Amino acid sequence: MNSTLELLANRHSVRAFSEQPITPEERQAILQATYRAPTAGNQMLYAIIEVDDPAVKQRLVETCDHQPFIAKAPLVLVFLADYQRWFDAFIHGGVRERCAAVGQEFRMPGPGDLFLASCDALIAAQTAVIAAESLGIGSCYIGDILENYEIHRELFHLPRYTFPVTMVCFGHPAPLTHQRRIPRFPEEFILHRNTYRRFGPEEQEAMFQPLMAARPSGHAFPEGVENIAQSLFFRKYVAPFSYEMTRSVEAMLKNWTPEED
């Protein structure tokens, strides 16, 4: 196993950071690796907002489901799907005039552009995570940045055709952080061959088996909760942050739906 495969195999999320700062050289190494991430047609349909203002970090603690460790992360990067940069370039570059001259319809960015840009943003984010990992710097994705779209839009002065699709906190891991290796579903429940297959109740029992086995002994489900599916449903899927996430994304999607113009 080469050293890259080794770090991918051993990587886990880090939410407790040591006092050790991220040096300017480490920060640059992470960012320079990120800029080389694959991007659709070299369009670079993403942008990064580095958050180093403590007041902004504190705001993100609140808007991202109340996670105080965000404020303690020495490096916080918000990854945006960004079609605004090209859109502005079209305007400044005289595209509307060219369209008029040749009879080409102009169009506003739509949901397809949003998804392609979101792909670029995530590909960049995971590249940053792996670059950091290679330097011994831990990281944690904050999916909750999908919530509170309107607040983040104001906080970061986001124009219409940008969307903060993920956020990553980076820092050297706190010492003595105990890390269990979190089990995943067995391969047959992730990997399909040529066609998607749904799983029945017995198969799902096998799917959840490694997760059940990894539960600390004596760690019972709460009163009235019978299994992992129910636990996940009540703990996350119908938690307020999940409702907020869908509300927020729906609000954002309106910006990218041409009918709304």
Place this chain on the structure above:
Amino acid sequence: MNSTLELLANRHSVRAFSEQPITPEERQAILQATYRAPTAGNQMLYAIIEVDDPAVKQRLVETCDHQPFIAKAPLVLVFLADYQRWFDAFIHGGVRERCAAVGQEFRMPGPGDLFLASCDALIAAQTAVIAAESLGIGSCYIGDILENYEIHRELFHLPRYTFPVTMVCFGHPAPLTHQRRIPRFPEEFILHRNTYRRFGPEEQEAMFQPLMAARPSGHAFPEGVENIAQSLFFRKYVAPFSYEMTRSVEAMLKNWTPEED
């Protein structure tokens, strides 16, 4: 620079593959690394469809904007945002009955869940890309999998709460493939600090400068096209595949919009 940073710095897309097969051990190394990719709350909101049926590959050549090299890739992985697996687990796990018992509203997956699942899928995809790179195996993202949603749904028998959000072709690079290092925008146009900033015409000229400088000498824009913004607009942004991408994504989004139930 450590070996991981080195491979991230030098990685480029590979669209021409040698005859050298991907060995079962290499395939397993890529997949095992992928399964360890970060995932929101360990929910593993993604699935992979490995396409090894030549007829299915050939269909993807056509549905993904006519790219014949897809059929020649020894390993083709489609990455799905997948909430179906948990949704089915909720049903099989008696969540509806628990909801009725405790007076909790049941809800269908929404756009927030779709985006969170898309994040998981992209994070997994880029992990696979980097794992492959560490083994000398090249790769190319196929963003065009966002097109033709209905055809892919039928082709892969996709249930409602899955979406093929990206695809990657893998293979050992063909020898003698000439690879220029493709320039990116300068850092100041990708990285913002605490707040997003838009760029005016002069700044955008600086932004495009490295791309202009990298154009082969004598490589003029086509008749009537004056700059990179116009070139990108006419070549990609208003190409049929871009319209199809937004049409396809809009069709898919209807599945994830609770109002449509």
